[in-house]
Amino acid sequence: MKTIETTGFVGTSGSLHLEVPTGLVSGTHRVVVIIDEAIEPEPERPPLNLPLLPAVAWPENFSLRREDMYDDWGR
Secondary structure: OOOOOOOEEEOOOOOEEEOOOOOOOOOOOOOOOOOOOOOOOOOOOOOOOOOOOOOOOOOOOOOOOHHHHOOOOOO
16 A cells, blocks of 8 residues: 555546556556645624714612512513
């Protein structure tokens, strides 16, 4: 068994063209092909353009108690 590392060219018809070193016996051989595709990094996203809201203080008598927000039926 021999390990050969070479580059190949894939044509538009899907055919793969390789060049192998001399000295191989002609005939049918078992070939394993590994395609090493470079993973492209994701493009950087621009920062979010969120609207700015004015910050004001809550009124002093503002209540978030359940009893103050809902009626007698709890809704």
